[in-house]
Amino acid sequence: MLLAVRWTRLLMVVSAAGFTCAAYAIRATMDGPIEQYSGAALSAAIVYTIVIFIWPPISPLPAGSAAITYCWFIEFAQLTPIPSALSQRSWLARQLLGAQFDLIDVAWYPVGVIPLVAAHWFLRARARSRTEPTPALTP
Numbered sequence: 001m002l003l004a005v006r007w008t009r010l011l012m013v014v015s016a017a018g019f020t021c022a023a024y025a026i027r028a029t030m031d032g033p034i035e036q037y038s039g040a041a042l043s044a045a046i047v048y049t050i051v052i053f054i055w056p057p058i059s060p061l062p063a064g065s066a067a068i069t070y071c072w073f074i075e076f077a078q079l080t081p082i083p084s085a086l087s088q089r090s091w092l093a094r095q096l097l098g099a100q101f102d103l104i105d106v107a108w109y110p111v112g113v114i115p116l117v118a119a120h121w122f123l124r125a126r127a128r129s130r131t132e133p134t135p136a137l138t139p
Helices: 003-029 033-054 060-077 081-089 091-097 103-131
Strands: none
């Protein structure tokens, strides 16, 4: 495995842990809309890190699209009784699937992903510019 892939995966694990800690810290210290909306945005950010962990060479836009699509799929699945039933039986299922549909969450998932897509794009462009040879100056 390439060293860059290992570092990328390590960074994604650390990022996901940081987003998780931030989400639980906000949940523990705040109440109301900030808790709810930040939870949706941070969970989408965690999904983005999982996408990058699984496939490190993926481009930012497909990674962001995959993360948002997955979050929307899970949210709309909450319109069925399955996630709610699983969430009643398991704390982990409740964390992963939620319990009830909330249309506002659908709007907040991109809020958690778009800044990561922008940062990913910037870092990729910066890394690419460092590895590309500079053209020779012609007189």
